Amino acid sequence: MANALFASWIVISMQTISPSFTSPALPRDWFNESDAIMEQEKSLIVICYFIGWSLGCSLAGDWGDKLGRVAGFWRLLYISMLGGAATFLVPEYYSYLFARALTGCGVGGLGIVTWVLSSEFWGGGYRNALACLGHIPYCIGLALYPAIVWPLDGADWRILSFIAAIPTFAYFFYARMDGRNIYELSLHPSLCRNSHV
Secondary structure (H helix, E strand, C coil), rough: HHHHHHHHHHHHHHHCCCCHHHHHHHHHHHCCHHHHHHHHHHHHHHHHHHHHHHHHHHHHHHHHHHHCCCHHHHHHHCCCCHHHHHHHHHHHHHHHHHHHHHHHHHHHHHHHHHHHHHHHHHHHHHHHHHHHHHHHHHHHHHHCCCCCCHHHCCCCCCHHHHHHHHHHHHHHHHHHHHHHHHHHHHCCCCHCCCCCC
C-alpha cells in the first residue's frame, strides 16, 4: 500500500518535467513563423499543464468527498493515462495543449488524492512526515527522466513524450497488483484508520 501511494509521485514528476525536453523537439510548423511568438506558444504548453493541474486538484477534493478517495484515485489515474497517451499521439499544437492540460489534470489530482489516502491510512499524526516522504519519489522522478532521455539527444518528441507516459501505465498495473493495494481499500474500508475511502 505504501509503495503504491508513494510511487505515484514518480509518475507526477516525470510528466511535470517532460515538457522541458519535448518542447524544443516539437515540429517547427506547429508554431508561428516569428521566433518570439513561438517561444510564447511553447510557454503556453506549461501554462495549460498547470491549469489542468489546478482542475485536477479541485476534482480530487470533489470526487474524494462525493465518491470516496479510492474511486477518485482510479478516475484520476485513468485521466493521467489518457492524457499521457494523447500527448504522444496528437497531430497538431492545439490538441497537444489539450493533451497536456488533461495530463496535468490527472497527475495534479493524483498527487492530492494519494497524499490524502496516505494520511488516512496511517493517521493524521503522520501527515507532515508523509508529505515530506512523498517528495523523495518526486525527486527520483525529476532526476530519472533526464537520465533516461539524455542519451536520446535529438530524439523525436513523440518518443520523449512516450517515455514520460510509460511510468503512468506501469503505475496502473503496479497499483492494481500491490499486496494490500488501493483497490483492496475500496473493498475493505476498515483497513484504513479513517474509513472515508
